[in-house]
Amino acid sequence: MSERELWQEVLLCAINDALNAPTTSAGESRRIQQAHEARAYLTTPSDDLAEVCSLAGIDMDALLDRMQKRLADAHPLPPRPKLPPARIQPTRTRNRRLEYDGEALTVREWSERTGISAGAIHARLRTGWTVSDALTVAPDESHKRRGQMNSKTITHEGEARTYRQ
Known part of the structure; x- marks a missing residue:
């Protein structure tokens, strides 16, 4: 698998999280949270999304436009579940x-x-x-320097691999 294909898989995982989210909150709070995060990630321009799209060989503006249209027709998500305070990430400051x-x-x-x-x-x-x-x-x-990424993994179709793999 080429590096470009890997980053395309990363985007595909985010798209699947956004589109195939559970519609009920019974025991699915983490998946609902992931779906909310994926939808926000795929519909809001960011430096991170620009970098991933660039590595995947995909136009970010086209992706944003397509995802906004797809998600407008998707099933609405239940409200975001409340996470325990220890898991809430601090917000980033825009002008850090x-x-x-x-x-x-x-x-x-x-x-x-x-x-x-x-x-x-x-x-x-x-x-x-x-x-x-x-x-x-x-x-x-x-x-x-990419050797530093060897400890980070992504799971796809039940298989966990490092980014390099």
């Missing part, structure tokens, strides 16, 4: 500043300065890169 080399700039500003996409910077930070490396490692050198 990263400090590097004595300067504090937003990810977008660092992206403009370094030529590294904002999505790539976010992805690098999420996978444990230091701010310094996220802002200075050239995109062509970042392929060498």
